[in-house]
Amino acid sequence: MPRPSIWKGKMTEKESAAVLPQSVTRGLTDKLVERRKGAAVELERLVKDLLMMNDNSQIKQVIFALKDEFTLTSNPNSRKGGLVGLAATAIALGKPAIGVHLPELVQPVLVCFEDQDARVRYYACEALYNISKVARVAILVFFNTIFEGLIKLACDADSNVRYGAELLDRLMKDIVSENPHFDIDNFIMLLRNSIYTNNGFAKTFLVSWISFLDSIPDMHMHEHLPEFLDGLFNILGDPRKEIKKMAQDTLGELLKELEQHSSTVRFYAMTNILAVHSQSEDHTIQTTALTWLKTFLDLAQRDLLVFTPHILTAILPCMAYEGEKASIKEVALGVNERLKKLIIPEDDRDSLTDELDQLKENAVTTTPARSLQQLSPVVARPQPVNMSPRMAPKASHEDEGESVHQANSAASLKEPPKLHLLPVLAVLLNKTVQQEARLESLRWLLWLHQQLPKRIYSQAGKLLMPLLEMLTDPSDKVLRMALKVIAVLSTSKASLEVEPSAGHAHSTEGSSLAQSADITSRTHLNKYFRLFLIELLKIFNSNRALLDTKGSSIVRLLCVDVNAHPVYCTLAEILNSEENLTFASLMVQVLNMILFTSAELYELRTQLKDLHSTEDWCLFKTLYQCWCHNPVTTLALCLLSQNYEHSSHLICKFTDLEITAGFLKELDKLVQLLESPIFAFLRLQILEPHQNPHLLQTLYGVLMLLPQTTAFETLRQRLSCVPVMTLIHMNDKPTSSSKKIPLEITYDELLANFVTVQQRHSAYRKTAIQGYRIESTSR
Numbered sequence: 001m002p003r004p005s006i007w008k009g010k011m012t013e014k015e016s017a018a019v020l021p022q023s024v025t026r027g028l029t030d031k032l033v034e035r036r037k038g039a040a041v042e043l044e045r046l047v048k049d050l051l052m053m054n055d056n057s058q059i060k061q062v063i064f065a066l067k068d069e070f071t072l073t074s075n076p077n078s079r080k081g082g083l084v085g086l087a088a089t090a091i092a093l094g095k096p097a098i099g100v101h102l103p104e105l106v107q108p109v110l111v112c113f114e115d116q117d118a119r120v121r122y123y124a125c126e127a128l129y130n131i132s133k134v135a136r137v138a139i140l141v142f143f144n145t146i147f148e149g150l151i152k153l154a155c156d157a158d159s160n161v162r163y164g165a166e167l168l169d170r171l172m173k174d175i176v177s178e179n180p181h182f183d184i185d186n187f188i189m190l191l192r193n194s195i196y197t198n199n200g201f202a203k204t205f206l207v208s209w210i211s212f213l214d215s216i217p218d219m220h221m222h223e224h225l226p227e228f229l230d231g232l233f234n235i236l237g238d239p240r241k242e243i244k245k246m247a248q249d250t251l252g253e254l255l256k257e258l259e260q261h262s263s264t265v266r267f268y269a270m271t272n273i274l275a276v277h278s279q280s281e282d283h284t285i286q287t288t289a290l291t292w293l294k295t296f297l298d299l300a301q302r303d304l305l306v307f308t309p310h311i312l313t314a315i316l317p318c319m320a321y322e323g324e325k326a327s328i329k330e331v332a333l334g335v336n337e338r339l340k341k342l343i344i345p346e347d348d349r350d351s352l353t354d355e356l357d358q359l360k361e362n363a364v365t366t367t368p369a370r371s372l373q374q375l376s377p378v379v380a381r382p383q384p385v386n387m388s389p390r391m392a393p394k395a396s397h398e399d400e401g402e403s404v405h406q407a408n409s410a411a412s413l414k415e416p417p418k419l420h421l422l423p424v425l426a427v428l429l430n431k432t433v434q435q436e437a438r439l440e441s442l443r444w445l446l447w448l449h450q451q452l453p454k455r456i457y458s459q460a461g462k463l464l465m466p467l468l469e470m471l472t473d474p475s476d477k478v479l480r481m482a483l484k485v486i487a488v489l490s491t492s493k494a495s496l497e498v499e500p501s502a503g504h505a506h507s508t509e510g511s512s513l514a515q516s517a518d519i520t521s522r523t524h525l526n527k528y529f530r531l532f533l534i535e536l537l538k539i540f541n542s543n544r545a546l547l548d549t550k551g552s553s554i555v556r557l558l559c560v561d562v563n564a565h566p567v568y569c570t571l572a573e574i575l576n577s578e579e580n581l582t583f584a585s586l587m588v589q590v591l592n593m594i595l596f597t598s599a600e601l602y603e604l605r606t607q608l609k610d611l612h613s614t615e616d617w618c619l620f621k622t623l624y625q626c627w628c629h630n631p632v633t634t635l636a637l638c639l640l641s642q643n644y645e646h647s648s649h650l651i652c653k654f655t656d657l658e659i660t661a662g663f664l665k666e667l668d669k670l671v672q673l674l675e676s677p678i679f680a681f682l683r684l685q686i687l688e689p690h691q692n693p694h695l696l697q698t699l700y701g702v703l704m705l706l707p708q709t710t711a712f713e714t715l716r717q718r719l720s721c722v723p724v725m726t727l728i729h730m731n732d733k734p735t736s737s738s739k740k741i742p743l744e745i746t747y748d749e750l751l752a753n754f755v756t757v758q759q760r761h762s763a764y765r766k767t768a769i770q771g772y773r774i775e776s777t778s779r
Contacts, residue, residue: 021042023039024085025039027040027081028043028066029070037084040088041088043062043089044089044091046092047062051093059089062089066082067104067107069082070085071086076117079120080120083124083126090105090134091130091134094134098138102138102139109128109131110128110146110149118158118160121164122158122164125153125161128168129164129167132171132172133171143186150205154202154205155201169208177216182219184221195228200243204243204246207232207246207247207250208246214253214254222265225254226266226269232250235247236251244284251288255292258295262300267299267304272307272310276289278290278314279313279314283324283325283328290314290315290334290335293314297335302344302417303417305417305418306418306419306420308343308420308423309423315339316427316432319332319434319436319439319440343419344451345451348452422459424444425462425463427441429463435478438475439475443481445463449492454498456492456494460528461528463489464528464531464535467482468486471546472539472546479550479554480557484561488561490526525562533570537578552594555571555590555594556594559601565619569623571626572622572626575587576625576626581629581761584629588626588633592627593669596640597673608620608623609641611641611642617741617745624753625750631650631653631654631663635647635650636670640678642685644692644694646747646751647698648694648701649751652701654701656758659705664706667706668710670702674715675714683718686719696719696722699715700719703715
């Protein structure tokens with residue numbers, strides 16, 4: 001719109017005097033309010049007379065005179081008088097005629113909004129109020145400038161100015177409510193540019209306008225909510241209670257409107273904003289944002305599936321909240337349950353999404369340890385549009401994450417919702433200090449495997465190391481849950497579909513015993529089971545403190561979750577090839593103690609004790625070959641399996657071994673085990689020496705090896721309980737203390753294996769001693 005010619009030059013005093021009577025000029029510039037009012041009344045009559053004569057040219061001259069000789073002067077009283085005169089002119093013109101002169105009337109008043117004199121600013125509010133009251137809807141042509149001016153006046157240091165601005169604000173709202181064609185898009189642009197203010201009065205002013213427009217049904221504020229939702233949540237974080245309460249009430253009303261018009265709501269554009277504010281340290285913001293997310297999930301449901309990693313990032317830390325934050329946790333739990341329900345078994349078919357994400361991951365990094373972290377979602381805070389390029393973060397919109405971009409694309413193209421599994425796993429495996437958050441992450445992994453077994457199994461290789469790291473967690477609950485997840489992955493039947501030609505984790509390569517079929521008949525195992533146990537032993541080897549404190553618990557829990565048979569067989573096979581023989585011996589001691597003392601391994605002990613089937617003998621041989629790393633554990637295994645003749649031969653071989661303090665301590669523990677309920681059957685068999693002569697020979701051999709300690713006395717007293725007469729007649733009948741052994745197994749072979757392993761240990765110790773001596777000499 002071209003500017004009127006009036007603005008090209010300033011009216012001279014002579015021209016002004018010809019237009020306005022001297023009495024009007026004196027009255028408007030007078031200090032007294034009453035005289036200014038009298039002059040305004042006289043000016044109003046003058047304008048009405050000109051209007052009756054239809055002399056629009058002369059009316060314009062009057063308005064120009066008021067502007068040039070009054071509102072633009074340096075005298076505050078003249079500026080006040082000019083504003084009073086402009087208001088009087090508007091009243092005189094009335095609604096029918098004011099439209100022609102409205103630009104000339106409004107512009108000088110708007111200039112005075114920024115006057116240095118507070119009284120002038122107040123008079124400007126009053127003048128525009130009177131002009132707007134006459135013009136009504138026509139004044140909305142200047143709405144942008146008026147609205148921006150009102151924001152500044154609402155923050156004015158002078159209370160009278162703020163009061164005048166409040167009256168004008170009310171009138172503007174009344175006028176807007178009368179106009180069915182109010183430009184809401186234009187208002188949203190103004191709101192978006194102003195909503196990130198730090199001034200409390202401005203915040204109150206803006207929220208009042210949002211609430212007001214939301215109360216008008218035809219405005220459909222919910223459709224524009226993405227443009228100002230972030231700013232409104234920022235206002236919610238204001239420390240002043242009245243502002244916080246006002247923003248909270250407005251958000252509550254907007255949420256109700258969303259529920260009523262869910263079909264037209266742009267959920268995609270707001271979910272990321274809510275995910276940001278759900279991580280706020282402000283109690284009210286976090287609760288409100290989570291409540292909105294919960295409602296969004298109820299309304300949009302699977303359309304928000306792509307935002308799963310963003311929402312998880314927000315809710316997982318809330319799982320650890322207690323005390324004052326317990327209410328936040330309750331809301332977060334509601335969000336969590338709704339989010340889980342979005343994932344359905346049909347999503348397991350969408351492996352293409354994972355393949356595409358994998359390609360993107362490979363393009364970013366080739367380091368396996370960082371692979372999942374590269375796809376971790378970036379939840380970016382939306383930036384106000386009025387920020388300068390220097391102040392705004394670079395690429396603020398791009399940082400919202402690839403998944404958000406894909407979500408918007410899916411929404412526009414009506415594509416079926418997709419779950420991007422890799423970013424979800426990155427969030428779940430992200431290290432966090434809160435125990436409950438870690439536990440919930442593991443529960444999520446179990447849930448994902450239940451719903452998406454094939455897709456989760458395809459990512460099992462990436463899950464393995466993070467899950468192993470959780471075994472060092474100080475929380476027993478986290479340790480227990482991590483083992484549960486590992487067990488589920490290791491026994492996942494999805495491997496049959498993902499890798500139909502893959503072998504089992506328990507193939508006994510190089511062994512003459514086909515025991516893998518026997519093991520897998522108990523439970524299905526895949527390749528990750530063996531990989532996990534290999535890595536677990538590496539951790540135990542490097543972290544002896546973990547082995548000492550939690551090693552027993554980890555093995556026992558694995559036996560419960562998987563099955564003791566495959567756990568022990570696989571560990572034995574791995575330890576057979578262990579290069580660190582000291583660690584192998586230590587690990588065998590741990591496994592042996594678990595075997596003899598844990599209730600969870602009752603079935604395995606029974607198998608070894610009875611040795612009824614070929615499978616049982618295969619189990620015995622597998623363990624025996626590994627147990628040879630430790631002489632005393634080998635002897636204990638033979639006693640448990642009632643291979644007494646072989647145990648007597650082992651005792652004879654002990655004379656070739658180095659008898660150390662550690663060796664004697666292990667014999668001491670063995671005597672204690674013999675007194676436990678586990679070996680009750682053995683103690684009863686001592687009463688039948690004619691049937692078990694090799695048992696007595698073995699026990700007396702142990703007695704002879706022991707120094708005269710408490711263990712020595714315990715075993716001697718036990719052997720002294722054997723009736724003398726049974727010992728006298730022990731050779732009267734044929735004796736047989738050997739079990740029927742399968743053709744594939746020979747005791748000579750077992751004994752030879754024991755000797756070979758112990759020779760390796762002897763050589764290993766000598767090498768270690770030589771290395772220590774060389775190192776000491778070099779120092």
